[in-house]
Every structure is written in structure tokens, then in C-alpha cells.
Amino acid sequence: MTPASAASRPLTPPDDLPRTLGALRASGHVHRTVKEEIRTNLVRLLHADEPRFEGIVGFDSTVLPELERALLAGHDVVLLGERGQGKTRLIRSLVALLDEWTPVIEGAELGEHPYDPITPASRRRAAELGDDLPVTWRHRSHRYSEKLATPDTSVGDLIGDVDPIRVAEGRPLGDPETIHFGLVPRTHRGIFAVNELPDLAERIQVSLLNVLEERDVQVRGYQLRLPLDLLLVASANPEDYTNRGRIITPLKDRFGAEVRTHYPLExxxxxxxxxxxxxxxxxxxxxxxxxxxxxxxxxxxxxxxxxxxxxxxxxxxxxxxxxxxxxxxxxxxxxxxxxxxxxxxxxxxxxxxxxxxxxxxxxxxxxxxxxxxxxxxxxxxxxxxxxxxxxxxxxxxxxxxxxxxxxxxxxxxxxxxxxxxxxxxxxxxxxxxxxxxxxxxxxxxxxxxxxxxxxxxxxxxxxxxxxxxxxxxxx
Structure with missing residues (x-):
């Protein structure tokens, strides 16, 4: 299952959803983190004995219980196994555990929740507009990003870098709004997957340390703290630890769970x-x-x-x-x-x-x-x-x-x-x-x-x- 097919994918959100911050508060909407969403929805599916991972074959009594325990604990996860064991498909199936629709600040670069703006621009708009802050709704299929780790992947690809065009427009170099955010911040309030993590250069893996532990990012020494809300899932081949590359020890330590996959047993x-x-x-x-x-x-x-x-x-x-x-x-x-x-x-x-x-x-x-x-x-x-x-x-x-x-x-x-x-x-x-x-x-x-x-x-x-x-x- 691809992220786009995680459940049915409507073109537009239902008309009865709130469209401003004030209407959202009046509706009684409660803000939950990504991991709380996944935990709540997984518990509901477990209670109802409904399928949790579409298209996954042969893992029912081995891999899936371990993965479910990790998700319920709110852990970031490494899936470890040989090629062709369904690691990527399993990661993509996690999208179905998110809420179908979630509110975001309309026009916000990082898709922040209306209750919790994190960028300077979104905070400024929230302060100026108050309850009139416009709200739009994002489908869960848009809350997933995936990166195939390659040796040429840069910190800018994952975290972000200074945007020379914004600097050329006259903004001072020290302005945080000159930053062009990478894939990880842009997956704020979603699931970010790194395939073949050991292929990522060790100096690039270091850039993920703060994401996993402090839940923030740093770009070229800017005094900018972004409290990101996401689930980070990675895949790796056991041989990669000794052949093409390895996952650096501090990064391995920051993942809450390592789940081993396997080929079909029966x-x-x-x-x-x-x-x-x-x-x-x-x-x-x-x-x-x-x-x-x-x-x-x-x-x-x-x-x-x-x-x-x-x-x-x-x-x-x-x-x-x-x-x-x-x-x-x-x-x-x-x-x-x-x-x-x-x-x-x-x-x-x-x-x-x-x-x-x-x-x-x-x-x-x-x-x-x-x-x-x-x-x-x-x-x-x-x-x-x-x-x-x-x-x-x-x-x-x-x-x-x-x-x-x-x-x-x-x-x-x-x-x-x-x-x-x-x-x-x-x-x-x-x-x-x-x-x-x-x-x-x-x-x-x-x-x-x-x-x-x-x-x-x-x-x-x-x-x-x-x-x-x-x-x-x-x-």
C-alpha cells in the first residue's frame, strides 16, 4: 500500500469541518501529537479486532506484535531485515493509523496545528488574527514523507539550509525566515521514513540526533528551535552495519525500538x-x-x-x-x-x-x-x-x-x-x-x-x- 492509498483518499475535506481557529475551538477539537493519534487509533483497531496493516503477509505472530508494542509506547522504530522482506511496505502502512483529517494553519509552510504554531511567521499570524486564523484540513496521505538514504544526501535535504533567493530579496542573513526547510521539518505532524539508513553518511546521521531526542532542528547555527512533532521510522539491512555503512551508535541509541523482519515462515x-x-x-x-x-x-x-x-x-x-x-x-x-x-x-x-x-x-x-x-x-x-x-x-x-x-x-x-x-x-x-x-x-x-x-x-x-x-x- 502506498501512502496515497492509505484508506480512501478524498479530493476535498468534508464541508462541515471548521474553517477558523475560533470555530475549531468551539467544535471541541482536541489537539493530539502524532504518536498519540497513532496510539489511540491502534488501540481502537485492536479492540475491534480489525486489520491494522494492509497488505502485510506472514508477520501476524512475529513482527506485527513487536511493532504494535513500539507504537503504543510512542517509540521511533528501526526495521531491520534483509532485502525484499516488506520493510518499506510495512512503514507505508503506518499512514492508515493517523486521523483521516487533521487541521492545519492555512498557508503555513510546515503545516502546523492551529493550536500550536511553531514558526515565527505562523506565530505572528496567529497573534494578529486570533480566532479568525484560517484553518484548512490535511488528509493523512499527505502526512508521510520518505527519503531513500544515499551517500550524496545532505543536511540541507533533511533539515534545511539558507535560501539564497530570500536573502537576495533583501532579508537579513540572520533572519530565520531565510531558511528553506528540508524534508524532516516539512513532515511536521506526520511520519518521516528513511529507507536504508546505514547508507546515509555518518556526518549526515548526526543531523538526526536532535530530531530524535530533543525534537528540534538547528540550521547553520541559527537561534531557531522548532519543536517538531513526528514519528521517525527507518529501515536497514543487517549487513549494512558492516559492509556499506553503519548506523552511528548515538543514533541507534535514540531509536526506541528495533524490530526484526523476516521472509515468510510458512x-x-x-x-x-x-x-x-x-x-x-x-x-x-x-x-x-x-x-x-x-x-x-x-x-x-x-x-x-x-x-x-x-x-x-x-x-x-x-x-x-x-x-x-x-x-x-x-x-x-x-x-x-x-x-x-x-x-x-x-x-x-x-x-x-x-x-x-x-x-x-x-x-x-x-x-x-x-x-x-x-x-x-x-x-x-x-x-x-x-x-x-x-x-x-x-x-x-x-x-x-x-x-x-x-x-x-x-x-x-x-x-x-x-x-x-x-x-x-x-x-x-x-x-x-x-x-x-x-x-x-x-x-x-x-x-x-x-x-x-x-x-x-x-x-x-x-x-x-x-x-x-x-x-x-x-x-
Whole structure:
């Protein structure tokens, strides 16, 4: 979920909201800090047993309870985990815990609350206008800022700097109103996220010390104190502490909580994550998604792969999308209108996704071989999980007398089913794979493809791949 999609995002605030400071006071509105807002709204959702973090899969009993405790305590948080574990998505989901609408001083540079102006300009306007101070309303989706930490990030980007244009307009250099505020002050009364915090130069990390502890900022020695109200959340990879950079000790100490993330612990969560995130162009049956999920988990666990760098969930998502695209290409070549991904389509991911995996130094030159072996293991595990104990002798008998069955990217679903005919055991296979009594030809062909590949991997059928993209299963 992106900040813009945190709940529904109306274009304009409701008409019945107060538009002046006096009307706001008369309405009984109570000013709460950002952390108080989040605490109140989180407690309400917990009481109602409603979802708190949209789109987050596999963290229900591990990461989310720790994060909820940190938010209830009012702590700034570091999310620590390998790449592709959903840290950024989790951070962005926090936006939904803010009030849907919050009042701000109309025209205020930092969006201050009408009860609590903090800049000299806003204080001056509040003193001059009193209860007539104009009020506007800001949606929660506008109360989130995010910065990807890079070595070239400056203090001016985060905190602010002197604006030479304002100085050129005639304002004295010592005037606080010559300051152009950075991202952190401009997120006043919101959530500020720093992705990959260790990539931020150590001297730049120092600029965040006052933000976290004293809740103020200093710009080039100006006597300006801005009591900022925000929640600061950062993400980091554990390897960053020793490789590309580190979080300086004083800054680590100022974060109230460090929450460890992880890859999905259960296969079902891995499958659910892939189905949720993959933007597929054809239908991908559950058993094919399971192959992709098992493949991803085997790659993570392989001694040939550098476990410190991790294997991102984006690997599994890209694998599902690639298999779907392979099915679409096959459909176009074979003249199918509604192709369905088959197990054979997953073979295309080995070559295209090897760049997403960091291998151990001793495996140089064997990357494709390693991935192809792990994919075969994933298919075999899926085959056994769904079709173990099913009588598949009817499929073997089809090729006992020297016959063969062709599949592959040039063979349509109708052609696969024509070769198989009314083979004994097919109905049971379809039932085990959850395809019902009357599947489409494309779904039935996808089931047959799993059976044939599973029988090959259990050494009951031979297999040969031709140069023109056909796969031939024989006795």
C-alpha cells in the first residue's frame, strides 16, 4: 500500500469541518501529537479486532506484535531485515493509523496545528488574527514523507539550509525566515521514513540526533528551535552495519525500538504473498504458484547462495510474472485465446532471474545449473504434496509401447489433451489440484503438465527437449 492509498483518499475535506481557529475551538477539537493519534487509533483497531496493516503477509505472530508494542509506547522504530522482506511496505502502512483529517494553519509552510504554531511567521499570524486564523484540513496521505538514504544526501535535504533567493530579496542573513526547510521539518505532524539508513553518511546521521531526542532542528547555527512533532521510522539491512555503512551508535541509541523482519515462515504465506504482489498477464494456477514459492525458499536455503544478502520476495514475484508471460507467449504462438501457466513455463525463470541472486564465490559459472536443480526439486516437492498416492499408471501406460507426449511452448492445450485422451486418473488429479469437475482445456493441460514432469522427476518417464521448444515425454 502506498501512502496515497492509505484508506480512501478524498479530493476535498468534508464541508462541515471548521474553517477558523475560533470555530475549531468551539467544535471541541482536541489537539493530539502524532504518536498519540497513532496510539489511540491502534488501540481502537485492536479492540475491534480489525486489520491494522494492509497488505502485510506472514508477520501476524512475529513482527506485527513487536511493532504494535513500539507504537503504543510512542517509540521511533528501526526495521531491520534483509532485502525484499516488506520493510518499506510495512512503514507505508503506518499512514492508515493517523486521523483521516487533521487541521492545519492555512498557508503555513510546515503545516502546523492551529493550536500550536511553531514558526515565527505562523506565530505572528496567529497573534494578529486570533480566532479568525484560517484553518484548512490535511488528509493523512499527505502526512508521510520518505527519503531513500544515499551517500550524496545532505543536511540541507533533511533539515534545511539558507535560501539564497530570500536573502537576495533583501532579508537579513540572520533572519530565520531565510531558511528553506528540508524534508524532516516539512513532515511536521506526520511520519518521516528513511529507507536504508546505514547508507546515509555518518556526518549526515548526526543531523538526526536532535530530531530524535530533543525534537528540534538547528540550521547553520541559527537561534531557531522548532519543536517538531513526528514519528521517525527507518529501515536497514543487517549487513549494512558492516559492509556499506553503519548506523552511528548515538543514533541507534535514540531509536526506541528495533524490530526484526523476516521472509515468510510458512509456505502458505509465501504463496499468498506472490499471489498478492504479482502482476500476471495470464492465469497462474495455485500449484504453479506453489512451485514458484517452493523454488524461492529452496534458493534462500541453498548453501550455494550467499545467505547474508538474502533472496528478496521480489524474486518470487518476478518468477510468477515471468511464468505468466511465458504462458502468454505460448498462447500467441499456439493460437490459444486464454492460456494458463503450466509448470513447464517456470523453466524460463532460471535464465532471466539469476541476476537477482548473489551466489557464493565458489559457484561462479554454475549459477544456471544450481537454479535449474533447485527448480526441479521444487516441482518434485509440489508433485508429491498434491499427487502423492494417486494412481498415475494410466499416464505411464500411454507411452509404454514406444509412444510419446509432447508439451512445451509450441503445443496448445487442446493438442496436449488430444494426446492424453481419456486417461485413467486424470479426474483424480484435477480434484487434487482443486480444478473441479469441468475445468477448461487450458487448466486441464496445466494439470497434465505437472503430472508428466512429476513422473519424469520420479524416474517413471523419460524426457527430451527439442531445439524448437517442444518437450517430449516417453517411456
Amino acid at each position: 509456505l502458505e504465506d509465501e504463496v499468498a504473498l506472490v499471489r498478492q504482489e504479482a502482476d500476471v498477464v495470464t492465469e497462474v494456477p495455485d500449484h504453479v504458484l506453489e512451485v514458484v514459492a517452493r523454488f524461492t525458499r529452496l534458493v534462500r536455503e541453498s548453501p550455494s547462495v550467499d545467505a547474508r544478502s538474502g533472496v528478496s520476495a521480489r524474486f518470487a514475484v518476478a518468477a510468477a510474472e515471468t511464468a505468466s508471460a511465458a504462458a502468454l507467449r505460448r498462447g500467441a504462438l499456439a493460437g490459444e485465446d486464454s492460456p494458463v501457466a503450466r509448470v513447464g513455463d517456470t523453466e524460463s525463470v532460471v535464465g532471466t532471474l539469476r541476476g537477482k541472486v548473489e551466489f557464493e564465490s565458489g559457484e561462479e559459472g554454475r549459477e544456471v545449473e544450481v537454479l535449474a536443480h533447485l527448480l526441479r526439486l521444487a516441482v518434485a516437492e509440489t508433485f508429491r504434496a498434491h499427487l502423492g498416492g494417486v494412481d498415475l499408471s494410466g499416464f505411464v501406460e500411454l507411452v509404454d509401447d514406444g509412444g510419446s507426449i509432447e508439451t512445451g511452448e509450441l503445443v496448445s492445450s487442446a493438442e496436449v489433451l488430444r494426446q492424453v485422451g481419456t486417461v485413467a486418473g486424470l479426474a483424480k488429479v484435477l480434484d487434487r489440484l482443486g480444478m473441479g469437475d469441468a475445468p477448461s482445456p487450458a487448466h486441464a493441460a496445466a494439470a497434465v503438465d505437472l503430472v508428466l514432469e512429476g513422473l519424469h522427476l520420479t524416474r517413471r518417464l523419460a524426457k527430451d527437449t527439442t531445439d524448437d521448444g517442444r518437450t517430449v515425454y516417453g517411456g
